Amino acid sequence: MRNPPYWKIIARFLKRTAKKKRKHDMNDSQKPRFDTLCVHAGVEPEPVTGAIMTPIFQTSTYVQQGPGEHKGYDYSRGGNPTRTALEASLAALEGASHAISFASGLAAVQAVVQTLEPGAHVIVCDDVYGGTGRLFRRLYAKYGLSFEFVDMRDPANVARALRKETRLVWVETPTNPLLHIVDIAAVCDIARKAGALSVVDNTFASPIFQSPLSLGADVVMHSSTKYLGGHSDLIGGVLMTSNANLAEQLRFVQFAGGAVNAPHECFLLLRSVKTLALRMRKHHENALKVAEALVGMKRVKEVLFPGLATHPQHDVARRQMSGYAGMVSMRLDGSFDDVKTFFSRLRVFALAESLGGVESLVNHPETMTHASVPPDHRVKIGITHDLIRFSVGIEDSDDLVEDIRRAVNF
Numbered sequence: 001m002r003n004p005p006y007w008k009i010i011a012r013f014l015k016r017t018a019k020k021k022r023k024h025d026m027n028d029s030q031k032p033r034f035d036t037l038c039v040h041a042g043v044e045p046e047p048v049t050g051a052i053m054t055p056i057f058q059t060s061t062y063v064q065q066g067p068g069e070h071k072g073y074d075y076s077r078g079g080n081p082t083r084t085a086l087e088a089s090l091a092a093l094e095g096a097s098h099a100i101s102f103a104s105g106l107a108a109v110q111a112v113v114q115t116l117e118p119g120a121h122v123i124v125c126d127d128v129y130g131g132t133g134r135l136f137r138r139l140y141a142k143y144g145l146s147f148e149f150v151d152m153r154d155p156a157n158v159a160r161a162l163r164k165e166t167r168l169v170w171v172e173t174p175t176n177p178l179l180h181i182v183d184i185a186a187v188c189d190i191a192r193k194a195g196a197l198s199v200v201d202n203t204f205a206s207p208i209f210q211s212p213l214s215l216g217a218d219v220v221m222h223s224s225t226k227y228l229g230g231h232s233d234l235i236g237g238v239l240m241t242s243n244a245n246l247a248e249q250l251r252f253v254q255f256a257g258g259a260v261n262a263p264h265e266c267f268l269l270l271r272s273v274k275t276l277a278l279r280m281r282k283h284h285e286n287a288l289k290v291a292e293a294l295v296g297m298k299r300v301k302e303v304l305f306p307g308l309a310t311h312p313q314h315d316v317a318r319r320q321m322s323g324y325a326g327m328v329s330m331r332l333d334g335s336f337d338d339v340k341t342f343f344s345r346l347r348v349f350a351l352a353e354s355l356g357g358v359e360s361l362v363n364h365p366e367t368m369t370h371a372s373v374p375p376d377h378r379v380k381i382g383i384t385h386d387l388i389r390f391s392v393g394i395e396d397s398d399d400l401v402e403d404i405r406r407a408v409n410f
């Protein structure tokens with residue numbers, strides 16, 4: 001039997017839905033729990049064919065019934081149904097009313113900066129993601145914005161850095177690559193009282209383990225390239241907020257500049273989010289095992305992991321996180337050549353930038369991800385030749401521990 005022509009299906013569907021209310025609205029009465037949200041939020045069976053997966057609406061434009069009369073979409077820079085489904089899903093994960101999905105994490109960061117007026121002062125945590133620091137220092141500092149990098153492990157440093165022009169406080173926690181913890185509630189409270197917006201880069205914790213909006217943040221940002229995507233096969237970013245006015249400004253920045261992610265990327269992200277809760281639990285378990293095994297290993301000088309009771313801010317981490325995700329850093333007792341030897345002896349961990357994928361990666365921040373941080377600042381905060389960062393994947397933890405133990409034994 002041949003399928004009916006597409007327009008016939010649509011005609012039939014339109015007649016039916018005119019009468020029937022949708023059954024699959026997750027927002028109705030029962031509030032689903034987290035694992036259920038990951039699988040279902042934002043997505044419904046495709047109304048025309050019943051396809052359970054959201055289709056990839058690979059289209060730039062939409063046919064209009066009359067001038068300015070359309071079904072809610074007129075051009076894919078402004079909106080695309082696959083992106084809409086993704087945004088609904090991501091908003092639900094962070095408990096936000098709005099999510100705006102971008103072409104990259106840094107495009108999302110940039111959108112926040114582009115809502116500021118010249119003259120604004122921004123306080124940034126000093127151990128911020130290298131690319132975020134580069135965007136602030138090298139690109140936006142010349143547009144009349146000033147950025148001040150402070151150690152946010154002590155919230156009092158944020159209070160001290162406030163000026164009357166402070167409009168934004170940029171928090172990242174756990175930080176990259178030193179895995180410092182910033183007390184989100186304390187810093188966001190300082191920002192709010194000063195009339196500044198607070199943004200939390202929640203990439204490392206993922207929405208599964210940390211909910212900054214519930215701790216007082218105005219905006220949550222993710223590089224969806226990392227845990228949200230989870231399979232090292234796409235670049236993306238997202239902003240979530242429950243502030244409607246701010247969401248409108250951010251959407252305008254995106255619409256005006258066009259840093260949207262493509263329908264296929266949105267589809268891949270929608271698919272990835274379904275397993276986010278499962279993956280994060282495994283990342284967390286494996287990282288804890290790797291961190292515990294690293295303590296006391298030959299040549300391992302220091303282990304940086306917020307899940308260890310010896311981490312200086314373990315108490316804050318326990319209070320604001322329900323798991324510690326998969327990032328572990330350590331310091332190797334030896335020269336840069338020793339570090340290179342260690343890398344060359346690893347078999348399961350692959351030497352690469354990025355993080356948050358199912359496969360385990362190892363990275364040398366000084367020469368790789370954080371090479372763009374000014375050298376004096378790098379040394380000041382402790383990104384030195386001996387620092388090694390692991391993104392612990394979802395392989396068997398025994399294989400991961402053995403890989404490191406063997407590689408470090410030379």
Ligand SMILES: *Cc1c(COP(=O)(O)O)cnc(C)c1O
Pocket residue numbers: 104105106107129131132172176201203204222223224225226235236237
């Ligand atoms: C990767 C990353 C970013 C930047 O995201 P892109 O998707 O690479 O543009 C920002 N913050 C953190 C914490 C990251 O790990």
